[in-house]
Amino acid sequence: MKISEVANHVNLPISTIRYYEKIxxxxDEHVLRDHNNYRIYAQSIIQHLDVVKQCLAVGFTIHEIQLMIAKDGFSSKDQASIIEAKISEIEEAQKQLENSKQNLYEILKADITCEEGFGKY
Incomplete structure (x- = not known):
């Protein structure tokens, strides 16, 4: 499959696919070379990139995905541990956002104006 076909199947720009290959x-298991040395992608690339997109959508970073790929497989216990750690990170971020929201509500209640300039009451 050509890179343009892969891009259409997974709804990613060609530049992103090239970047993912670079990093x-x-x-290599997903990339073959034809007789002209052009890249030909295996059908398995579609599922692989769908998993990458799902991981990014739930908050994993590119670096975390690289580490998981480099590990080349892990047990269900390892997988559960990785997912639980990500859930903990998300819960902590939610707490921080809630604190920020409460601080903003307190600023609104205080009715502080900056008509004389920022930071001047």
Whole structure:
């Protein structure tokens, strides 16, 4: 499959697919070379990139995905541990956002104006 076909199937720009290849998100097992040395992508690339997109959508970073790919497989216990750690990170971020929201409500209640300039009452 050509890179343009992969891009259409997974709804990613060609530049992103090339970047993923460069940084190791797309491994050699998904890329073949034809007689002209052009890249031909295996059908398995579609599922692989769908998983990468799902991981990014739930908050994993590119670096975390690289580490998981480099590990080349892990047990269900390891997988559960990784997911639980991400859930903890999300819960902590939610707490921080809630605190920020409460601080903003307190600023609104205080009715502080900056008509004389920022930071001047």
């Amino acid at each position: 190791g998100i797309i491994t």
